[in-house]
Amino acid sequence: MKARHKRMIxxxxxxxxxxxxxxxxxxxxxxxLVFFHTPSEVAEGKAPIGKTFRVGGMVEEGSIKRSADGxxxxxxxxxxxxxIPVSYRGTLPDLFKEGKGAVVQGRLEENGMFRxxxxxxxxxxxxxxxxxxxxxxxxxxxxxxxxx
Amino acid sequence: xxxELGHFALVLALVIAVVQAVVPMVGASRNRxxxxxxxxxxxxxxxxxxxxxYVCLTxxxxxxxxxxxxxxxxxxSDTPLMYKITGVWGNHEGSLLxxxxxxxxxxxxxxxxxRNLPEAFVARVLGVLGxxxxxxxxxxxxxxxxxxxxxxxxxxxxxxxxxxQDPGMIIHPPLLYMGYVGFSVAFAFAIxxxxxxxxxxxxxxxxxxxxxxAWVFLTAGIAVGSGWAYYELxxxxxxxxxxxxxxxxxxxxxxxxLIHSLAVxxxxxxxxxxxxxxxxxxxxxxxxxxxIVRSGVITSVHAFATDPKRGLFILGLLVLVIGISxxxxxxxxxxxSGGGSFTLISRETSLLxxxxxxxxxxxxxxxxxxYPLFLDALGMGKISVGPPYFExxxxxLMTPVVVLMMIGPFLRWKDDELGRRMRKLxxxxxxxxxxxxxxxxxxxxxSWRTVLGLFLASWVVLASFQxxxxxxxxxxxxxxGQRLRQIPASWWGMWLAHFGVGIFIIGVTMVGSLDDNLxxxxxxxxxxxxxxxxxxxxxxxxIDGPNYDAARAHIMVTRNxxxxxxxxxxxxxxxxxxxxxxxxxxxxxxxxDVYVSLGEQVEDGAWIxxxxxxxxxxxxxxxxxxxxxxxxxxxxxxxxxRLATRDAKLPAAQRVA
Numbered sequence: 001m002k003a004r005h006k007r008m009i010x011x012x013x014x015x016x017x018x019x020x021x022x023x024x025x026x027x028x029x030x031x032x033l034v035f036f037h038t039p040s041e042v043a044e045g046k047a048p049i050g051k052t053f054r055v056g057g058m059v060e061e062g063s064i065k066r067s068a069d070g071x072x073x074x075x076x077x078x079x080x081x082x083x084i085p086v087s088y089r090g091t092l093p094d095l096f097k098e099g100k101g102a103v104v105q106g107r108l109e110e111n112g113m114f115r116x117x118x119x120x121x122x123x124x125x126x127x128x129x130x131x132x133x134x135x136x137x138x139x140x141x142x143x144x145x146x147x148x
Numbered sequence: 149x150x151x152e153l154g155h156f157a158l159v160l161a162l163v164i165a166v167v168q169a170v171v172p173m174v175g176a177s178r179n180r181x182x183x184x185x186x187x188x189x190x191x192x193x194x195x196x197x198x199x200x201x202y203v204c205l206t207x208x209x210x211x212x213x214x215x216x217x218x219x220x221x222x223x224x225s226d227t228p229l230m231y232k233i234t235g236v237w238g239n240h241e242g243s244l245l246x247x248x249x250x251x252x253x254x255x256x257x258x259x260x261x262x263r264n265l266p267e268a269f270v271a272r273v274l275g276v277l278g279x280x281x282x283x284x285x286x287x288x289x290x291x292x293x294x295x296x297x298x299x300x301x302x303x304x305x306x307x308x309x310x311x312x313q314d315p316g317m318i319i320h321p322p323l324l325y326m327g328y329v330g331f332s333v334a335f336a337f338a339i340x341x342x343x344x345x346x347x348x349x350x351x352x353x354x355x356x357x358x359x360x361x362a363w364v365f366l367t368a369g370i371a372v373g374s375g376w377a378y379y380e381l382x383x384x385x386x387x388x389x390x391x392x393x394x395x396x397x398x399x400x401x402x403x404x405x406l407i408h409s410l411a412v413x414x415x416x417x418x419x420x421x422x423x424x425x426x427x428x429x430x431x432x433x434x435x436x437x438x439x440i441v442r443s444g445v446i447t448s449v450h451a452f453a454t455d456p457k458r459g460l461f462i463l464g465l466l467v468l469v470i471g472i473s474x475x476x477x478x479x480x481x482x483x484x485s486g487g488g489s490f491t492l493i494s495r496e497t498s499l500l501x502x503x504x505x506x507x508x509x510x511x512x513x514x515x516x517x518x519y520p521l522f523l524d525a526l527g528m529g530k531i532s533v534g535p536p537y538f539e540x541x542x543x544x545l546m547t548p549v550v551v552l553m554m555i556g557p558f559l560r561w562k563d564d565e566l567g568r569r570m571r572k573l574x575x576x577x578x579x580x581x582x583x584x585x586x587x588x589x590x591x592x593x594x595s596w597r598t599v600l601g602l603f604l605a606s607w608v609v610l611a612s613f614q615x616x617x618x619x620x621x622x623x624x625x626x627x628x629g630q631r632l633r634q635i636p637a638s639w640w641g642m643w644l645a646h647f648g649v650g651i652f653i654i655g656v657t658m659v660g661s662l663d664d665n666l667x668x669x670x671x672x673x674x675x676x677x678x679x680x681x682x683x684x685x686x687x688x689x690x691i692d693g694p695n696y697d698a699a700r701a702h703i704m705v706t707r708n709x710x711x712x713x714x715x716x717x718x719x720x721x722x723x724x725x726x727x728x729x730x731x732x733x734x735x736x737x738x739x740x741d742v743y744v745s746l747g748e749q750v751e752d753g754a755w756i757x758x759x760x761x762x763x764x765x766x767x768x769x770x771x772x773x774x775x776x777x778x779x780x781x782x783x784x785x786x787x788x789x790r791l792a793t794r795d796a797k798l799p800a801a802q803r804v805a
Contacts (some may be wrong), residue, residue: 010492014504021505025512025541029519032537036530054532070669070750091383091667091747091758094728105534134530 034105038135042108043082049108052117055084056103057135064098077102077114081139088116101136151216154204155295158245161197161252162285164190168255169278172271176344184267187274188259194281195252202249205294206236215301218242218294224307224724226695234318235308240442240458241294243321247438248284250322250329251277258333258358265354272340273333280332283465291458307695307724316376324369324396328434330362331399334406335431338424339473342480352414352423357783359410359427363403364779370396371772382730382745384665384760386768389538394517395437401510402430405503407779412499416488416561419496421481422503428473433510435466440517491563498556505549512541543600550604550653553646554611558618576614580606593661601657608650612643638785645778652771658764665760669750679761681742682706688755696720698731701746701755705735717746717757741765 036054037047047053055077063076072089075098086104096102096119106116168190175183205218209232214220222239223232237246255277262270288294337355341347373396378386387393406426412419439462490496516533524530558569584603588594619639620631668676670685677683686702698720705712713735720729732745740763747756 006492010497013492014500017501018504018508021508021545024544025508025515028537028540029512029515029533032533032540034532034534036532054530066750070754070756071667089667091745091756094382094730 036134038138039077039079039084040082040135040139042084042114047108049110052105052107054103054105055086055114055135056101057084059096059098059100059102061098077104079135079139084114085112086114086116088119090119092119150204150207151213151295151297154201154208155293157197157201157204158285158289158295161194161201161248162282162289164194164197165278165281165285167278168194169275169282172278173275176268176271176275179268181267184271187271187278190278191252191255191259191274194278195249195256198245198249198252202236202245205242205245206233208295209233209236212305213301214303214305215298217296217298220298220302220305222305222308224305224695226723227305227307227313228694230315230318231308231313235312237321238308238312238317241288241292243325244284244288244292244442245294246321247325247329248281248288250325251281251284251332254326254329254333255281258336269340269344269346272343273336276336276339277332280336280469283468287458287461287465291461305724307722310696310720310722310725310727310729311380313695313722314376314380316372316380320369320372320376323365323372327362327364327366327369327403328396328399328437330358330365331403331427331431331434334359334362334427335473338427339476342424342476345480345483347420347424347484349414349417352410353788355427356407356410356414357788359403359407360779360783363400363407364776364783366396366400366403367772367776367779370400371769371776375769378765379732379734379743382732382758384663384732384743384745384758384762386659386765389516389535391517391521392441394513395440398510398513398517399430399433399437401506401513402426402433405506405510406430408499409503412496416490416496418488418490419500419503420484421477424477424481424484426503426507428470428477429507432466432470432473433514435462435469439463439466440521488562490561493559493564493566493569495556495559495561495564498552498559502549502552502556505545505552509542509545509549512545513538516541543597547600547604550608550649553649554608554615557615557642557646558611573611576610577607580604580610591662595661598657598661601653601660605650605653605657608646608653612647612650616643636785636787638782638787641778641780641782641785643778644781645775648771648774648776648778650771651767651774655764655767655769655771659762659768662763663761663765665758667747667756667758669754670757671752671754674754676757676759678759680707681712681761683744683757683759685755685757691718693720695724696722696729699746699749699755701744701757703733703744703757705742705744713742715742715744717744719746719748736766738766739764 034052034054036056039055039057041047042055047055057077057079060076060078060083063074065074066072067074072087073092074085074087076083076085078084086106088104088106103120104114104116105118105120106114108114168187171190172184172187175181175186207213208216208219209223210229212219212223212225212232214223218239218241222242223235227235236242255274258270258273258277262273334355337351337358341351370393373393374386377388377393378384406423409419409423409426413423439459442458442462488496516537520531520533555569555573558573580603583606584599584601585594587602588598591598619635620628623631623634626634664679666676666678670676670683672685672687675682675684682705684704684706686704688699688701691698691700698718700716700718703715703717705715715733715735717733718731720731721727722729730745730747732743734744735742740761743760743762745758745760747758749755
């Protein structure tokens with residue numbers, strides 16, 4: 001085998017490897033994107049049922065209810081326009097409170113209940129999850145458009 | 149008065165940085181030794197003034213001078229002294245000052261340990277470092293002055309974020325910054341090489357120890373950060389693929405590629421352009437990391453700033469650095485081609501394969517981290533990319549990396565025979581497969597992930613010992629002690645770091661397959677069972693901390709009736725910010741951790757308690773420690789000092805001739 005041929009094999013092999021790796025990365029990327037929806041979008045049926053996505057907004061005052069075993073927590077997330085009932089089993093982040101912003105990740109069930117697998121932690125008392133802020137902002141924008 | 153002094157010192161440091169950036173560069177291009185000689189004293193003077201400035205800021209924290217805005221927002225008179233001192237870098241401005249100080253420290257180190265390098269080369273390196281320093285010092289002074297006064301002063305500060313009041317916080321940021329910033333030295337060496345057109349084996353040998361030390365710091369910084377997240381965030385996880393973690397992981401992946409590529413450039417003169425490109429990219433990713441973490445584009449415990457002006461400044465700096473260095477690369481690199489040739493089956497090929505895979509892995513992290521930010525910035529919707537993506541990508545990309553990592557050292561440089569090597573390697577490969585299936589079956593968890601992880605880990609361990617045996621077998625007839633001593637430190641470094649990867653994989657695999665957790669509601673005297681351990685709630689007491697109040701639980705852990713540990717998880721409420729915090733309690737063991745964290749108190753006085761069983765989790769950090777140690781061994785190699793002396797003598801001898 002000539003040196004030139006060896007070089008071709010090396011470069012060809014490298015290109016095949018690179019294409020395979022890029023293909024792998026992009027397909028994994030496509031399959032694992034998690035989209036974000038506001039409670040209004042969910043209420044309007046724009047969110048998929050049975051697929052993982054995120055919802056953000058404020059935890060409605062007086063909505064947190066614990067089950068008898070103390071582990072399952074039901075609460076309501078609102079963007080001030082529409083609401084979505086959420087059920088979560090597990091430990092809540094330290095800064096999860098009524099009237100504060102929160103983001104949940106999980107699946108929407110047929111009956112309209114959002115079963116959360118994850119409640120996103122905040123790291124700071126004054127910090128509002130950007131998704132939650134975004135949802136409330138969208139809803140208030142929509143409200144002003146309607147009232148005009 | 150003191151804060152003004154600190155501010156003034158910072159301005160002086162910037163002025164000196166400008167001198168350091170310009171004068172030695174001009175000297176190097178015009179071949180004027182008097183101008184080049186300005187570099188060293190300028191670097192040291194700059195360091196002096198930055199330290200003065202840093203001490204002034206620390207003084208404001210220790211004395212609780214709440215007329216300084218930064219202190220008022222990030223400290224409190226009741227904060228323990230340790231956290232007043234570390235609070236200096238627990239915020240945007242102070243952490244940038246720490247960044248600038250690390251850069252200056254690296255520069256001084258270069259100015260001291262470069263006596264044997266050609267003057268013009270050192271002048272260029274110091275000049276490049278000077279430019280970076282000019283960028284960061286002006287960023288500090290223009291957008292993020294740490295000494296800004298708060299008038300009128302407030303009576304009491306708002307205290308440091310409770311998550312940061314932790315021993316891990318004392319060492320994590322300085323280590324990480326030393327690593328991040330350390331790549332600026334590799335970058336400066338690369339730019340100096342492009343400017344001078346000198347890029348040979350000697351250049352690679354000068355550059356290698358600096359790069360390796362930076363890599364060791366980064367490895368340690370990431371490991372400490374991961375350990376901090378494990379015990380402080382209270383969910384028992386050790387890596388979350390959070391954008392901030394990714395920001396430090398990307399330069400680590402490229403830095404790993406770089407230290408291997410440098411090895412080829414030193415030994416064989418090959419991969420020159422690739423090495424330069426990696427050095428530029430690793431530093432650019434360090435800057436990108438600083439941008440991601442500090443600009444406020446993502447929100448996390450690390451993102452202090454939300455002022456968009458600051459983000460723009462770093463972004464501008466990033467564009468300048470990448471733009472200028474790539475232009476220089478495009479202009480000069482074509483002259484650098486050449487170097488030793490090699491065939492398909494050679495150590496070069498295995499290293500090239502690993503380099504490409506590490507670069508792809510780094511790019512995949514970049515995609516997963518930046519894409520959501522781009523979409524958001526362009527107003528095209530909000531998405532997030534979570535751990536499933538990174539896991540789906542990393543397992544297939546890292547598997548060949550680990551296999552090649554152990555095959556490479558068995559191959560000869562330049563050319564080797566596949567058949568002969570395979571016969572040598574096959575037994576360990578087969579044995580690893582058998583061990584993997586056997587162990588997975590023994591622990592009752594046969595999944596492809598567990599088997600693959602165990603296979604890779606056994607392969608690394610077996611091949612490591614095979615490699616050691618081969619190395620020792622090379623000199624039959626010599627006493628064993630002498631044979632061991634004759635192996636150079638850099639070889640041990642390689643061996644230890646690779647072995648550490650095996651240990652790391654064992655930890656990741658075992659904790660990923662066998663960990664277990666349970667959330668329970670517990671009243672005093674109640675029991676819970678997890679993974680063969682019995683947890684008994686003995687009660688919860690109220691305690692008074694220095695700047696917090698806490699509920700502290702006493703939970704007895706027993707196994708088969710024998711006491712294992714008494715754990716004390718806490719739920720703290722920090723007074724100044726009214727912020728609740730979970731403080732987990734962990735019984736650390738060689739083969740498993742038992743981890744308990746306290747949730748909330750519910751109506752009937754019971755507490756929600758999270759129990760975790762984490763098999764082999766310490767092995768993750770043990771593996772990282774071995775990798776870091778390996779790096780230190782590699783740097784300690786005698787040939788750097790021996791050859792450095794030779795390099796220094798060479799021009800002198802020529803002059804005499």
